[in-house]
Amino acid sequence: MNTEDPQAMRALDTRLSRLHRNLDTSEGFEDRLAARIADTRRAHAAPLAAEALAGLERVHERERHEADRQARLEWAVIAVAGLGATLAVWRFAPLIAGLLESYANTVQVAPALFATSTLAAAGVTLWAVLRRMGFEPRSLLGA
Amino acid sequence: MDDAIIALLAAGRPDDAFAQLVPAYRRRVFGIAYGILRDRAAAEDVAQEVFVKLWQGLSGYDARAKLSTWIYAIARNASISSLRRRPRGLSLSDPAVSAEADALESGATPADAEDAQLWRAVDRLPDRQRQVVTLFYQDDRSTEEVAEMLGLPVNTVKTHLHRARARLAVALADTKENAA
Numbered sequence: 001m002n003t004e005d006p007q008a009m010r011a012l013d014t015r016l017s018r019l020h021r022n023l024d025t026s027e028g029f030e031d032r033l034a035a036r037i038a039d040t041r042r043a044h045a046a047p048l049a050a051e052a053l054a055g056l057e058r059v060h061e062r063e064r065h066e067a068d069r070q071a072r073l074e075w076a077v078i079a080v081a082g083l084g085a086t087l088a089v090w091r092f093a094p095l096i097a098g099l100l101e102s103y104a105n106t107v108q109v110a111p112a113l114f115a116t117s118t119l120a121a122a123g124v125t126l127w128a129v130l131r132r133m134g135f136e137p138r139s140l141l142g143a
Numbered sequence: 144m145d146d147a148i149i150a151l152l153a154a155g156r157p158d159d160a161f162a163q164l165v166p167a168y169r170r171r172v173f174g175i176a177y178g179i180l181r182d183r184a185a186a187e188d189v190a191q192e193v194f195v196k197l198w199q200g201l202s203g204y205d206a207r208a209k210l211s212t213w214i215y216a217i218a219r220n221a222s223i224s225s226l227r228r229r230p231r232g233l234s235l236s237d238p239a240v241s242a243e244a245d246a247l248e249s250g251a252t253p254a255d256a257e258d259a260q261l262w263r264a265v266d267r268l269p270d271r272q273r274q275v276v277t278l279f280y281q282d283d284r285s286t287e288e289v290a291e292m293l294g295l296p297v298n299t300v301k302t303h304l305h306r307a308r309a310r311l312a313v314a315l316a317d318t319k320e321n322a323a
Contacts, residue, residue: 012312013280016265019258020280025173025187030165033194040195 145210157202164201164214165194172218174281175292178274179222181266189225193218215292257315264314272307275300 089096107114130137144167151160172193176186196217204213265276271293278289279300286304290297 009308009312012308012315015258015261016276016280016311017283019262019265020277023174023177023277023281024170025190026183029169029187029190033165033191036191036195037198040199 149206149210152201152204161198161201164197168211168214169194170282171278171292172214174278175215175218175274176222176225178277178293179219179270180226181273185225186222189218189221192225193221196221212291216294219294257318260318261311261315264311264318267314268307268310271295272303272310275303276307276311279304 103114127137144163148160148163148167151157151163169190173186173190176189176193177183180186180189193214197214204210208216265273268276274293275289278284278292279286284292286300287297289304290300293300
């Protein structure tokens with residue numbers, strides 16, 4: 001065959017096209033693929049569920065650690081504050097005694113002012129304690 | 144076709160996108176695998192593997208590369224990996240090529256015998272030339288499309304195709320002379 005002969009080359013092209021036309025996957029390829037994907041999906045589903053559960057447990061564990069750390073920190077703050085307060089009372093006992101004496105004088109001079117400020121301080125303290133306990137004091141006011 | 148598939152992906156429907164992708168790319172993926180592996184069964188196995196990979200990765204496709212380019216690259220890599228996994232010394236020639244050639248040779252007309260010789264001649268072509276011939280004639284594709292499928296420059300594909308056709312023409316002429 002002359003490779004310069006266009007007619008002969010066209011015939012070759014036609015023959016090659018005909019020979020390659022049936023170059024395709026066998027019957028049922030897409031069904032087999034669907035089955036393979038279903039298998040893959042099933043095989044992946046179990047590890048994925050286990051992984052999700054493990055992830056959830058990791059999150060819970062992290063939260064528990066964080067809560068423990070927070071509680072330890074709060075206890076430390078309370079202990080230091082308590083100790084500090086005790087030392088302060090010990091160290092400044094004469095000054096405190098003087099202050100108490102002046103308070104006592106205030107009660108005598110302006111009892112209404114003393115009662116109001118004492119009630120306000122008690123209210124603020126109670127409010128803070130209730131909030132710390134997770135109770136919403138506003139609900140008592142109907143808010 | 145690619146636009147429709149990408150639109151389905153953008154709409155968060157990867158399963159529908161995949162359902163459109165398989166028939167659109169089945170012959171092309173198989174053609175790439177067959178051109179590299181020269182074995183229908185192995186090529187079909189690779190084609191299945193490629194589509195499973197596409198199914199797994201389709202929802203993560205970010206359109207940075209053309210969809211077709213991405214699919215062809217996966218198909219080429221899977222085929223080359225499969226080729227490397229083959230035991231050394233195993234013949235690359237597809238038993239189906241011989242069977243097909245034998246069947247054609249046993250046909251009644253001289254044209255069948257010529258077709259059989261042509262099949263064998265294609266099978267003997269150098270790897271790149273055979274891959275180009277396979278993809279070019281499988282669906283009468285353009286050299287541009289074959290170039291994209293094989294990840295080669297268009298001019299390289301044209302050169303391979305020109306040389307392959309010349310070889311095949313000579314092989315066919317030799318067969319005719321021997322028969323005469």
